[in-house]
Amino acid sequence: MSASPVSLDQAPFQNSFADALRADPSRELQPRQVPGYHYSPVTPTAVRDPHLLAWSEELAAELGLSRPPTRGPAVEVLAGNRVLPSMRPFAARYGGHQFGNWAGQLGDGRAMGLGELPAPDGRAWEIQLKGAGPTPYSRRADGRAVLRSSLREFLCSEAMHHLGVPTTRALSLVGTGEPVVRDMFYDGNPRPEPGAVVARVAPSFVRFGNFQILAAHGETEQLRELTDYVIGRFFPELGPPSADVYVRFFGDVCRRTAVMVAHWMTVGFVHGVMNTDNMSILGLTIDYGPYGWLEPYQPDWTPNTTDFGTHRYAFGQQPRVALWNLMMLAQALSPLVADVQALRPALDEYVRVFTATRNAQLRRKLGLTRQASVDDAPLLDSLLEALAAAEVDMTVFFRRLAHRVPALLTRPAEADEALEALLTAAAYPESAAEGLRQLREWLGRYLLRLRQEPADAAGIGAGMLAANPKYVLRNYLAAQAIEAAEAGDLAPLNRLFEVLKRPFDEQPEHEELAAKRPEWAREKPGSATLSCSS
Incomplete structure (x- = not known):
């Protein structure tokens, strides 16, 4: 009890x-x-x-x-x-x-x-x-x-x-x-x-920076003490500290970071300020500052005004930046290992785990649960290319696709009409016509692949709905809650908080919180752009 x-x-x-x-x-x-x-x-x-x-x-x-x-x-x-x-x-x-x-x-x-x-x-x-x-x-x-x-x-x-x-x-x-x-x-x-x-x-x-400051100042004993503490408390399965254990510890950090970033990329989250001091040693999303949610699928988008010059921390750069940050952590840990080259395989493992995790999540979002006779990776990569070309709303696209799939599989004669309705729902005024054509072509190939799945249409659709959220914390929703709270009204905050606890549920009474970004929010400070002070 x-x-x-x-x-x-x-x-x-x-x-x-x-x-x-x-x-x-x-x-x-x-x-x-x-x-x-x-x-x-x-x-x-x-x-x-x-x-x-x-x-x-x-x-x-x-x-x-x-x-x-x-x-x-x-x-x-x-x-x-x-x-x-x-x-x-x-x-x-x-x-x-x-x-x-x-x-x-x-x-x-x-x-x-x-x-x-x-x-x-x-x-x-x-x-x-x-x-x-x-x-x-x-x-x-x-x-x-x-x-x-x-x-x-x-x-x-x-x-x-x-x-x-x-x-x-x-x-x-x-x-x-x-x-x-x-x-x-x-x-x-x-x-x-x-x-x-x-x-x-x-x-x-x-965070990574706790190790970096010690290495930068040549404080090797303090570096060893911190590493031993973290391993003993959070990675005890690695065993007593040693040079080999430090290498395995770095490998675990790389794997955890890969899984975290793969999740970001498949829900459309943009951290906005992936400095090494904002990277958790446990592979947790940390320090929610100028973050944002991808709405039009634009890999070069960043919400952070401080990053507008280089777009270093844009959505599509996050996997590469995480790898670079891990390289900086490897440098910090190098005084504890006999051969710094022993840390390199963990960086390769980061790439492998990120790709495998992202692809597994994308397959789940698309209802592809059975291993096909051919590799699905080209289909997944071409989807991301088509989304970027069309600049449709990522969350709306996947959610509406999940709803449409049962009908597409059981009533193929209506497929063209259903796909047009899907694209219309997900498109923004600025969505590119050529990109939408590319996305239509991809949807045709996807349906051919989907018909290889052994599950029935209803089962595939239900699985997709459980993998594709209807509600995410779009910046304009957060901005509305902030404006109301600053005026003493906590109702929008409380409502949004409750809805976001069940992001995969329909919650029809809150339908407007699943809407695409309205045009007024496209350039509004706090809804589209933020800073490190945000």
């Missing part, structure tokens, strides 16, 4: 990261370099009026926590106003490559780990507050977060989880009652915005 849920302010915390690794002896919060240490002890800065805006019941149940009232001791913990005796709050030290350039020390500038909460199932989850005040790594910032970016992170963390994408989670969204001044697009127009704090949850928030 499971234990009764407890209030967060009564929960016992553990501190494996702080216990195992080197702490900065200074408690000064002013921005500074912190050589030789893994983290800095910190204290959250209290806010004026912490109040609960949103809460993830599903994650709370996994953690064994009860929902708190809008104001009270538990919400004070979630805002950083109250630190429990069992907590040892810390800000981690890490570095990273930002847009391909080494940036030196970065670190948790507006995030603070509170420690790990043991869950009823025996797992331990680190709870981290984002926006709870300055740390030694805040550089020129104030360590705070605005409601706009916090709401986006809360919504997307949980939406990705319910889509089945490897991700960090979000437990709560708390308003602070204090304004925060931000220049959203770094264009000289700062303005005060409502402040907020997100409680992020993951087994660990260790």
Whole structure:
């Protein structure tokens, strides 16, 4: 029988990261370099009026926590106003490559780990507050977060989880009652915005950059300590640390990263800022900043205004960037292995696992469950080429295809009409006529292949509906929820949050939340374009 849920302010915390690794002896919060240490002890800065805006019941149940009232001791913990005796709050030290350039020390500038909460199932989850005040790594910032970016992170963390994408989670969204001044697009127009704090949850928030900063400073013993901690806690099946185990550990990180990015590519998620300090060592989607959802299928699209010059982090570049980031991690781990060349096969394994995972997911989205007599890879590759040529809505295309397939298989005489209806539903005004012709041609080849499947038409359609979401967190939907929340209306946020928990269900009462991007949102800031401040 499971234990009764407890209030967060009564929960016992553990501190494996702080216990195992080197702490900065200074408690000064002013921005500074912190050589030789893994983290800095910190204290959250209290806010004026912490109040609960949103809460993830599903994650709370996994953690064994009860929902708190809008104001009270538990919400004070979630805002950083109250630190429990069992907590040892810390800000981690890490570095990273930002847009391909080494940036030196970065670190948790507006995030603070509170420690790990043991869950009823025996797992331990680190709870981290984002926006709870300055740390030694805040550089020129104030360590705070605005409601706009916090709401986006809360919504997307949980939406990705319910889509089945490897991700960090979000437990709560708390308003602070204090304004925060931000220049959203770094264009000289700062303005005060409502402040907020997100409680992020993951087994660990260790990232590639934690290893990189140690290697960059020649801190080999600290590098070994961090690697041994991560392996012992999260990869115990690899055995006691050794040079060979470090190589196998890197291989596991490569495989996990490949699976994560394959999920991104098949649901249309664009991270927007794949710096090495934003890459989880556990293969989880981390740091939801200027992300976006592919609407017209444009591989060179990025939502991040900071990336408009190079499109380094565009949708279609994500698999390559992840591989480059893994190469940077391999460099950081090289002091621990006898032969750096021993790390190279893991990079090849990344490519293999990414391709195999992406193709398996695409086959499932298309209802291709039986191995064909010929390789399906050319069919899948030509689909992606046709989608890019036509620039149709990715989510609508796959979902409508899933609905149409049973009729296409049982009433082939109506196939042409059904396919035209599908393309009309998925097309945008800017969709290319030649691309639509290419997509029609592909659909004809796809139907020939689909008829080789042993399952009946209804079974194929049901399987496709379970693999193709109807609802994703389109940026314009998040923007509408933000505008309402800033005006004090949480209903759009709550409605969107509930719908995104069941992205594969029809939910006809929420049909408008499955609509293509409206024309007004095509160029609107916050709906089409975002920045690292978003």
